[in-house]
Amino acid sequence: MPGTGSVRLLDDDVDFALAAYRRDGRWHLDDLAETALESVETLAGAVRRFDSGEGALGLVGVDEDFFVIVRVEGHTTRxxxxxxxxxxxxxLAESAVDFLGLPDPVDDDDVGPAGDLAIVADLGMHAVDMAVLVDDVELYPDEMISDIAARLGFGADFDEATGLDAP
Incomplete structure (x- = not known):
């Protein structure tokens, strides 16, 4: 958002940007274009094309700093x-805060999640487990998403796509 001091994402800043979706009972992963990462709305629009009726996830990690998960099911975005x-x-993070209708954070705000901790509860990771995971300051965003992906059933594919499986 102009004038706020926020940084626009560049290719070098994006650790991963993937769509995860189920089709025929199997998880699939596809890369998301950089243009999809301008805002939550553009990310949701890009992910929506993968929704086969079972919902689709947009998974974005930025600068080893934070991640955003966007889940679309029909016209619903979480x-x-x-x-x-x-x-x-x-x-992108500012767009998530705006989408969620939250006030802008200030310098003395504590690090912590915002949004729907139950975003994938029906897929196998409950809100309490998600809260514990995102509160672990020792983990990088790709490690957190790897844990989420493993619980949902596509951990090995996520690790391969992001290079986490490399020795």
């Missing part, structure tokens, strides 16, 4: 931002 304070520096 969002989870791993660190609300990222909105002070990154447009």
């Amino acid at each position: 969002v989870l931002l791993s660190d609300v304070t990222a909105a002070e520096e990154w447009e």
Whole structure:
């Protein structure tokens, strides 16, 4: 958002940007274009094309700093931002805060998630488990999403796509 000091995402800032979706009972992953990462709305629009009726997820990790999960099911969009304070520096995170109708964070706000901790509860990861995971300051965003992906059933594919499986 102009004038707020937020940084627009560049290719170098994006650790991963993937769509995860189920089709014929199997998980699939596809890369998302950089143009989809301008805002929660553009991300949801890009992910919506993968929704086969079982919902689709947009998984984005930025600068080893935070992640955003966007889940679309039909016209419904749900969002989870791993660190609300990222909105002070990154447009995508600021867009998530705006989408959620939250006030802009201030310098003394604590690091913490914003949005729907139950975003994938029906798929196998409950809100309490999600809260514990995103509160672990020792983990990087890709490690957190890897854990989520493993619980949902596509962990090995996520790790391969992001290079986490490399020795």
